[in-house]
Amino acid sequence: MKLKKLYFLFIIIPLLAFTTHKYYLSLTQIKFKEESKAVQIIINVFMDDIEIALNKDYDIDLQLATKKELKNNDVYFKRYLKKKLQFKINTSKKEFTYIGKEYDGDLVYFYLEIEDITEVNSIEITNKILLTHFPKQENLIKTEVHNKNKSVLLSKDDYREKLTYQ
Amino acid sequence: MMIKTRRLVLGILFLTGATFGQNTTTKQGHTNQNKFKQLKELLPTPNLQRTASGAPGIKYTQQKVDYTMDIILDDENTRIYGNETITYHNNSDDTLAYLWVQLDQNMRAADSKSPDIQPSSIPKNTSKKRFNKTYMTAPFDGGFKIESVLNIDDTAISYTINQTMMRVNLAEPLASGAKFEFKIKWWYNINNHRTDGGRSGYEHFSKDGNNNYVIAQFYPRLCVYDNVEGWQNDQFWGRSEFALEFGDFTVQITTPEDHMLGATGVLLNETEVFTKKELKRLKVAKKTFDNPVLIRTQEEAEEIEKKKATKTKTWKFYAENVRDYAFATSRKFIWDAMAVAINGKTVMAYSLYSKEANPLYGDHSTRAVAQTLKTYSKYTFDYPYHKAISVDGQMGMEYPQICFNPGRPDADGSYSDRVKYRMIKVTIHEVGHNFFPMIVNSDERQWTWMDEGLNSYVEMLAELAYDKDFPVTRGYPKNIVGYMAGDQSKIAPIMSKGDHVYEFGNNAYGKPATALWILRETIMGKELFDHAFRTYSQRWMFKHPTPADFFRTMEDASGIDLDWFWRGWFYSTEVTDIGIESVRKFYATEDAEKKTIVFIEDTTEGLNITKPDTAESKYFYEITFNKPGGLVMPIIAEYTYADGSKEKKTYPAQIWRYNDKQVTKAVHSEKQITKIVLDPDLETADVDLSNNSFPKDKKDAFSRFKTKMKN
Numbered sequence: 001m002k003l004k005k006l007y008f009l010f011i012i013i014p015l016l017a018f019t020t021h022k023y024y025l026s027l028t029q030i031k032f033k034e035e036s037k038a039v040q041i042i043i044n045v046f047m048d049d050i051e052i053a054l055n056k057d058y059d060i061d062l063q064l065a066t067k068k069e070l071k072n073n074d075v076y077f078k079r080y081l082k083k084k085l086q087f088k089i090n091t092s093k094k095e096f097t098y099i100g101k102e103y104d105g106d107l108v109y110f111y112l113e114i115e116d117i118t119e120v121n122s123i124e125i126t127n128k129i130l131l132t133h134f135p136k137q138e139n140l141i142k143t144e145v146h147n148k149n150k151s152v153l154l155s156k157d158d159y160r161e162k163l164t165y166q
Numbered sequence: 167m168m169i170k171t172r173r174l175v176l177g178i179l180f181l182t183g184a185t186f187g188q189n190t191t192t193k194q195g196h197t198n199q200n201k202f203k204q205l206k207e208l209l210p211t212p213n214l215q216r217t218a219s220g221a222p223g224i225k226y227t228q229q230k231v232d233y234t235m236d237i238i239l240d241d242e243n244t245r246i247y248g249n250e251t252i253t254y255h256n257n258s259d260d261t262l263a264y265l266w267v268q269l270d271q272n273m274r275a276a277d278s279k280s281p282d283i284q285p286s287s288i289p290k291n292t293s294k295k296r297f298n299k300t301y302m303t304a305p306f307d308g309g310f311k312i313e314s315v316l317n318i319d320d321t322a323i324s325y326t327i328n329q330t331m332m333r334v335n336l337a338e339p340l341a342s343g344a345k346f347e348f349k350i351k352w353w354y355n356i357n358n359h360r361t362d363g364g365r366s367g368y369e370h371f372s373k374d375g376n377n378n379y380v381i382a383q384f385y386p387r388l389c390v391y392d393n394v395e396g397w398q399n400d401q402f403w404g405r406s407e408f409a410l411e412f413g414d415f416t417v418q419i420t421t422p423e424d425h426m427l428g429a430t431g432v433l434l435n436e437t438e439v440f441t442k443k444e445l446k447r448l449k450v451a452k453k454t455f456d457n458p459v460l461i462r463t464q465e466e467a468e469e470i471e472k473k474k475a476t477k478t479k480t481w482k483f484y485a486e487n488v489r490d491y492a493f494a495t496s497r498k499f500i501w502d503a504m505a506v507a508i509n510g511k512t513v514m515a516y517s518l519y520s521k522e523a524n525p526l527y528g529d530h531s532t533r534a535v536a537q538t539l540k541t542y543s544k545y546t547f548d549y550p551y552h553k554a555i556s557v558d559g560q561m562g563m564e565y566p567q568i569c570f571n572p573g574r575p576d577a578d579g580s581y582s583d584r585v586k587y588r589m590i591k592v593t594i595h596e597v598g599h600n601f602f603p604m605i606v607n608s609d610e611r612q613w614t615w616m617d618e619g620l621n622s623y624v625e626m627l628a629e630l631a632y633d634k635d636f637p638v639t640r641g642y643p644k645n646i647v648g649y650m651a652g653d654q655s656k657i658a659p660i661m662s663k664g665d666h667v668y669e670f671g672n673n674a675y676g677k678p679a680t681a682l683w684i685l686r687e688t689i690m691g692k693e694l695f696d697h698a699f700r701t702y703s704q705r706w707m708f709k710h711p712t713p714a715d716f717f718r719t720m721e722d723a724s725g726i727d728l729d730w731f732w733r734g735w736f737y738s739t740e741v742t743d744i745g746i747e748s749v750r751k752f753y754a755t756e757d758a759e760k761k762t763i764v765f766i767e768d769t770t771e772g773l774n775i776t777k778p779d780t781a782e783s784k785y786f787y788e789i790t791f792n793k794p795g796g797l798v799m800p801i802i803a804e805y806t807y808a809d810g811s812k813e814k815k816t817y818p819a820q821i822w823r824y825n826d827k828q829v830t831k832a833v834h835s836e837k838q839i840t841k842i843v844l845d846p847d848l849e850t851a852d853v854d855l856s857n858n859s860f861p862k863d864k865k866d867a868f869s870r871f872k873t874k875m876k877n
Contacts, residue, residue, distance in 0.1 A: 027648060031866075033868075048584070063584075064584075065583070065584065066583045066584060068580075068582060099872060100871065106639040111875075113868075153653060
């Protein structure tokens with residue numbers, strides 16, 4: 001296992017060397033759907049970054065979007081997102097359902113849903129996605145509640161924000 | 167008569183307004199804010215050196231700088247020594263009092279100001295290794311140690327060093343047409359680029375004790391002097407790359423005897439540096455066009471890397487008309503070669519790699535080099551040099567005829583598709599730089615996009631030619647939306663100096679590549695675009711183009727006014743967002759009495775039109791498009807008819823010339839329209855698709871995904 005980690009480092013370093021050209025940003029789109037009484041969340045992250053983070057945290061080898069892709073990877077994605085992402089709607093903490101993920105080019109999209117929400121006055125978001133392994137990571141949050149659009153940019157020093165819609 | 171009365175009435179109205187109105191202010195004028203306003207005031211005035219057509223003019227000149235260099239690599243101390251003679255040809259009309267020389271290595275000097283301009287903070291915690299490196303150890307003793315700057319007769323020349331730039335003070339001004347010869351002797355400590363970063367340096371293999379060297383920006387290089395910047399002597403901070411003159415290089419490089427080396431230029435002493443076996447294989451490779459031929463095998467390289475030669479050998483090169491010089495050398499290198507036919511001429515594609523990079527490099531490196539030469543030659547000009555080398559340098563950096571690339575397989579020799587495609591992508595990109603900026607020699611320090619953007623665009627074509635399913639990650643319009651729709655305070659226009667842009671990759675690579683892709687696919691069409699792009703490349707090959715020369719040539723050669731496109735995509739950070747505001751629908755019927763055709767509006771919701779049997783057979787629609795986004799772009803509308811058939815109609819961007827916010831268009835058809843979708847194939851980088859359909863698409867991305875998962 002130790003050997004594997006070493007190889008892994010070997011792969012990461014060249015990526016970083018070329019990544020003077022790269023940026024670290026994820027986008028979380030949150031929408032309150034009154035008609036379905038649900039808050040729907042779509043998150044996109046860079047595939048190589050999320051793979052590095054999960055491989056390190058869970059000692060796995062994801063190989064996303066390849067023939068050797070780890071089969072039960074949703075288990076890890078779900079665990080990771082549950083750990084890194086929390087929502088408080090109005091005054092109480094709400095759990096989200098992990099619906100699934102899909103790939104588009106170098107991005108992974110996650111679909112999450114919080115059900116049984118009849119009214120949204122405020123959403124408090126805690127987003128620590130990728131912050132541990134990528135100090136320059138920024139997580140942009142865009143929300144739409146009752147046709148009101150609010151957004152906030154979260155980062156290592158500032159990973160929580162309450163947005164109100166009244 | 168009628169007109170006169172009306173004027174009178176209007177006059178009275180105005181008068182009334184002026185007398186009794188509450189907010190009576192004199193109307194304020196404005197300057198031309200039209201998005202189609204020509205770029206004339208933004209572009210430099212054409213002159214005899216750079217014409218209004220975008221071509222070099224009859225008075226165009228550029229300097230020439232020739233180098234003769236003796237280089238010694240000290241593997242044991244990871245140092246490099248050089249003795250160079252520079253011949254500077256003043257081809258300009260100006261008399262020069264001094265010359266400026268670039269000392270890029272000084273960016274790594276202990277007293278470099280590059281770290282000083284980086285904001286820094288104390289982290290909550292850090293690794294012990296990083297802590298020691300950052301806080302406990304003295305900075306790396308990098309930078310040029312200039313031993314002497316001398317005239318040809320060995321008398322001293324006065325010079326002044328300003329960080330990464332050195333001014334050579336001429337005793338006599340250098341007249342137009344004259345040349346000046348001088349000598350610089352130098353050495354420096356080579357950086358470990360794997361631990362300290364950098365676009366050159368060495369990689370150390372602790373297992374066998376060997377170093378792979380990728381050496382570049384390693385000798386004092388003359389700055390560009392022209393009538394655009396004067397002396398292009400902006401400091402090298404580490405990011406924005408170079409501006410260099412063309413010239414001829416005569417270079418001797420002394421390395422340990424057991425090294426395999428690749429460098430810019432024609433190797434003059436093959437028989438002295440290669441074995442008989444290698445020479446024989448090379449001969450075969452020069453006639454083999456389908457598969458790479460191994461000149462030095464992995465087995466041979468593995469045998470060589472076990473020992474360290476104490477003797478040295480000297481490699482002799484001559485490079486004609488190149489803007490720079492670089493080399494890579496190691497006793498670990500495997501070498502393969504393949505011939506590439508470029509319009510009847512044979513060019514050699516080479517790869518140098520250590521066993522750690524095999525079989526990934528053996529499988530793909532030389533093939534990727536060959537593909538790049540073919541595709542780029544097709545879209546620009548025939549590759550004029552005799553070879554191109556890709557080196558397992560574990561970075562992504564380009565120099566004339568040689569580049570350093572990333573990617574290695576796992577220890578068991580397997581590699582994922584991601585590692586494979588990334589390695590091929592970067593190899594194509596870096597080899598592609600032979601065209602931009604090594605030959606179409608733009609000024610990288612000022613305009614990163616001119617080589618990175620153009621190169622990233624042609625790179626896409628080469629990737630798709632290499633593998634039609636190549637996962638192209640940059641350049642498609644939909645891929646730039648995330649960046650363009652992002653925080654405006656972190657976005658700079660493409661027309662920004664490289665050192666000042668945020669999100670370098672998106673700004674200087676992704677967005678300009680997308681812009682060119684859109685021009686070709688959506689705005690100009692392949693034929694007109696390709697001709698104009700080729701014209702630009704050929705006009706400026708072995709010359710120094712500026713942004714204006716590119717913008718002007720693309721219009722001049724295609725007959726398409728693109729000023730609005732350059733203004734929006736290159737000079738601003740505006741985004742595309744075009745939507746459907748509303749649709750009115752009508753049928754027509756004859757008013758027999760008045761002998762006119764009357765349009766009757768169907769005011770029901772949706773697109774369905776119910777009309778009496780007596781009505782005209784056609785259906786009529788009045789569509790109001792709005793444009794929340796600041797960019798002007800064509801409106802691409804896809805009409806779906808009742809029978810399921812579809813029709814795509816593109817209204818050129820000029821449809822916005824009178825009203826930048828909203829425009830109404832009348833449409834008529836034989837069949838009822840059931841759906842209208844804007845930009846259905848995601849060609850315009852529209853940042854908000856929620857307003858692109860009528861009737862509004864109730865199913866958003868989330869519901870679509872949820873349905874898919876359920877099934």
